Amino acid sequence: MSSLEDKFEESKKLGLQIVKESEDDRLMTLSVGPQHPGSGHFRFTIKVDGDYIVYCDPDPGYVHRGEEKMCEYRNVIQNIPHLERPVIHDSNNITYSYSLAIEELVGIEVPRRGQFIRAIASELNRQVYTLYWLAIYGIFLGHSTMFMWPMGDRELFIDLLEALTGARVTHAFNIPGGVRNDMPEGFRDRCIRQIRYFEKRMKEYEDIFYNNPLFRQRTEQVGVLSKEDAAKLGVTGSVLRASGIPYDIRKAEPYDVYNELDFKVQYMKTGDCFARSYVPLLDMRESCHIIEQLLDKIPQSGEVRAKLQPNPKGPPGEAYRRVESGRGALGYYIVSDGTPRPYRVKISVGSFRNLLALPYLLVGQRLADMPAVYWSLNYWPVEADR
Amino acid sequence: MNVVFIKPLRIKIRVEPGDIVEVATFLRDKMGFDHAESAGGTDYPKDNQIEMIYHLGSYGREDLAPHILALTTRTSREDARLPTLINVFKSVEYHERETFEMLGVYFEGHPRNDRFLLPEDWADIPPLRKDFKIKGR
Numbered sequence: 001m002s003s004l005e006d007k008f009e010e011s012k013k014l015g016l017q018i019v020k021e022s023e024d025d026r027l028m029t030l031s032v033g034p035q036h037p038g039s040g041h042f043r044f045t046i047k048v049d050g051d052y053i054v055y056c057d058p059d060p061g062y063v064h065r066g067e068e069k070m071c072e073y074r075n076v077i078q079n080i081p082h083l084e085r086p087v088i089h090d091s092n093n094i095t096y097s098y099s100l101a102i103e104e105l106v107g108i109e110v111p112r113r114g115q116f117i118r119a120i121a122s123e124l125n126r127q128v129y130t131l132y133w134l135a136i137y138g139i140f141l142g143h144s145t146m147f148m149w150p151m152g153d154r155e156l157f158i159d160l161l162e163a164l165t166g167a168r169v170t171h172a173f174n175i176p177g178g179v180r181n182d183m184p185e186g187f188r189d190r191c192i193r194q195i196r197y198f199e200k201r202m203k204e205y206e207d208i209f210y211n212n213p214l215f216r217q218r219t220e221q222v223g224v225l226s227k228e229d230a231a232k233l234g235v236t237g238s239v240l241r242a243s244g245i246p247y248d249i250r251k252a253e254p255y256d257v258y259n260e261l262d263f264k265v266q267y268m269k270t271g272d273c274f275a276r277s278y279v280p281l282l283d284m285r286e287s288c289h290i291i292e293q294l295l296d297k298i299p300q301s302g303e304v305r306a307k308l309q310p311n312p313k314g315p316p317g318e319a320y321r322r323v324e325s326g327r328g329a330l331g332y333y334i335v336s337d338g339t340p341r342p343y344r345v346k347i348s349v350g351s352f353r354n355l356l357a358l359p360y361l362l363v364g365q366r367l368a369d370m371p372a373v374y375w376s377l378n379y380w381p382v383e384a385d386r
Numbered sequence: 387m388n389v390v391f392i393k394p395l396r397i398k399i400r401v402e403p404g405d406i407v408e409v410a411t412f413l414r415d416k417m418g419f420d421h422a423e424s425a426g427g428t429d430y431p432k433d434n435q436i437e438m439i440y441h442l443g444s445y446g447r448e449d450l451a452p453h454i455l456a457l458t459t460r461t462s463r464e465d466a467r468l469p470t471l472i473n474v475f476k477s478v479e480y481h482e483r484e485t486f487e488m489l490g491v492y493f494e495g496h497p498r499n500d501r502f503l504l505p506e507d508w509a510d511i512p513p514l515r516k517d518f519k520i521k522g523r
Binding site for chain 2: 060061064066068069070073230231232233234236240245247252253318320322329331333335343344346348352353355356385386
């Protein structure tokens with residue numbers, strides 16, 4: 001008994017996931033997730049030689065819901081509540097590009113005040129998402145304070161969104177033609193107050209987390225993605241901007257009111273885990289400026305949504321529209337055959353695109369760097385699976 | 387090759403399956419489209435065809451940043467086979483794999499035409515084909 005062969009047979013009978021690699025067991029296969037506390041609903045298999053990762057195979061699909069198929073069974077309005085499920089923390093952005101595409105297909109003009117409220121909601125929602133991501137990145141690297149602080153500050157933005165939309169997380173706020181309801185009274189002052197507070201907090205985040213020597217050691221020069229490879233792999237969002245490509249849909253292809261705003265695309269050139277974790281903070285800071293400008297420029301009165309027919313439909317055609325979400329470009333390709341239900345909806349999400357970089361970055365890293373690399377990719381398993 | 391439509395910032399062209407690798411290489415090397423934002427298929431049972439569509443974008447050329455070029459090709463539903471674009475645009479790797487399982491299009495030259503998002507024991511037709519109906523609806 002207890003030759004390697006026997007152990008292998010025995011483990012197979014028990015249904016254990018021990019994979020025989022070679023006679024001397026030099027390579028070991030590890031399954032990360034889906035029960036790993038930090039993996040999310042996602043599993044990837046890695047092989048290690050000593051403590052170096054030599055192989056990585058992502059296995060998504062644990063939360064695949066068939067969103068694209070579901071869209072074909074509902075009309076364009078009924079699709080909104082289930083389309084925000086893939087990323088409930090960023091639900092205004094995932095319905096934003098959907099609404100833009102439907103507006104293009106049906107031919108709806110959004111009232112100006114509605115465009116502003118939409119942009120405010122999507123910027124606030126991006127902060128909620130990024131703070132959630134930052135909290136998990138903190139706890140993933142063993143920094144408990146960085147878990148608690150962003151989670152606490154995230155509540156401020158959730159409260160603002162609750163006042164604006166009526167729901168805390170899944171808002172179903174964007175609809176083709178505008179937004180569901182108007183801003184409440186006193187929203188502007190409350191929003192400005194929270195942003196001032198949050199700007200102070202971001203300085204504290206830098207002191208305790210980003211300037212922490214332990215955090216720096218774990219992330220600097222780790223998992224470097226070069227500019228050329230970033231473009232080749234087609235990554236997006238903060239991963240792309242951390243590698244020195246200043247590409248942001250809000251600037252590249254401004255939608256709604258973004259071409260009237262004054263903001264910079266934040267990027268870094270090093271392409272390591274530190275850059276990928278720092279760019280989201282820079283983005284949040286820029287978002288604060290954007291929200292202030294939006295609140296200053298918003299028309300004081302007016303409609304917030306266009307009148308819609310009961311079953312909105314347009315002529316047969318197709319549209320591809322995208323917005324910048326918390327995880328990068330979020331595009332919808334919608335084909336309409338002239339009926340109220342979409343003929344085909346294809347959702348191109350940042351997480352799915354950034355996943356391609358995971359095996360590329362992990363191979364050659366030490367096992368201890370795996371959490372730092374994995375979560376720096378801003379990967380949201382539920383969104384990638386759709 | 388024929389141009390299906392030209393709209394502001396969006397162009398859609400359709401090519402024969404045999405030409406797609408050559409056209410994609412031209413778009414990458416001569417036009418500056420360096421990545422695919424999205425790639426997916428649409429089932430058209432009326433024409434007995436499946437349309438594969440690649441939405442190409444550019445990070446390298448600033449003037450192309452807002453543009454999306456849709457490169458499409460069609461294959462028959464019975465024997466759905468297309469050449470892969472993985473050697474031209476690395477970024478289509480997972481999108482093509484997803485299309486394989488969702489629409490049953492086999493990509494010749496793709497290293498892995500296998501299960502990706504669906505459950506391992508999936509034993510039905512590809513779910514995004516129009517003849518797949520959600521049970522009970």
